Amino acid sequence: MSDMNKRNLVYFESPSMHELYSCMDQWQQANNRRLLSISVQQDGGNYCCIALTNPTEVVITSADGKNHARVDTDGDLRVFQSRV
Numbered sequence: 001m002s003d004m005n006k007r008n009l010v011y012f013e014s015p016s017m018h019e020l021y022s023c024m025d026q027w028q029q030a031n032n033r034r035l036l037s038i039s040v041q042q043d044g045g046n047y048c049c050i051a052l053t054n055p056t057e058v059v060i061t062s063a064d065g066k067n068h069a070r071v072d073t074d075g076d077l078r079v080f081q082s083r084v
Contacts, residue, residue, distance in 0.1 A: 012049040
């Protein structure tokens with residue numbers, strides 16, 4: 001798994017909402033990543049944001065977690081039972 005997928009929490013802060021938006025927009029452009037969810041709060045004189053990024057890898061599982069989908073060597077999507 002790449003380092004890019006291991007951490008998906010980012011923090012931003014700026015003295016104004018406009019600057020916070022600019023900071024977050026620049027981060028997205030520089031990192032070519034999307035923000036999945038954000039929470040903006042005021043802290044003292046700053047606007048602060050904790051954001052979650054979209055993971056670069058998604059694991060599809062059944063509701064009980066026993067089956068996993070993955071792409072096999074032929075490029076076909078297959079479902080496999082976990083070996084737990």
